[in-house]
Amino acid sequence: MDHSASVGKQNHPLYASDREHVDRLLTKSSPAEGDLADLARLLIRYEGFPGALDLQEDMIKTLKLWGLSRDELNQKTRLIWEKGYRPGAQSDESVGSGFDTADGGEK
Numbered sequence: 001m002d003h004s005a006s007v008g009k010q011n012h013p014l015y016a017s018d019r020e021h022v023d024r025l026l027t028k029s030s031p032a033e034g035d036l037a038d039l040a041r042l043l044i045r046y047e048g049f050p051g052a053l054d055l056q057e058d059m060i061k062t063l064k065l066w067g068l069s070r071d072e073l074n075q076k077t078r079l080i081w082e083k084g085y086r087p088g089a090q091s092d093e094s095v096g097s098g099f100d101t102a103d104g105g106e107k
Contacts (some may be wrong), residue, residue: 010051012051018042022058031066037087039063040077043070 012018023039028035039062046056063073 025062036076067071
């Protein structure tokens with residue numbers, strides 16, 4: 001889909017990759033933690049930006065699709081980060097999570 005005609009007043013250098021992220025988020029009816037974090041960071045990136053209006057509208061549409069307000073998204077995202085979320089750090093890092101040392105008193 002060509003969104004270049006509706007980019008808005010000013011081009012953002014990350015528009016193309018951000019467009020892909022927003023398109024992906026729009027397909028999610030039940031977002032994962034990473035999806036929530038992605039939408040929150042994109043909303044912050046484009047807040048007050050005088051362009052990419054189609055992208056900004058689609059991010060608001062995504063919030064509505066997920067049944068969240070901006071404040072609710074921010075609250076959820078804060079909790080996600082407080083629990084130790086880091087982008088790209090998915091379940092692969094949980095292997096060897098210390099289970100073998102949980103009962104460290106025995107040798």
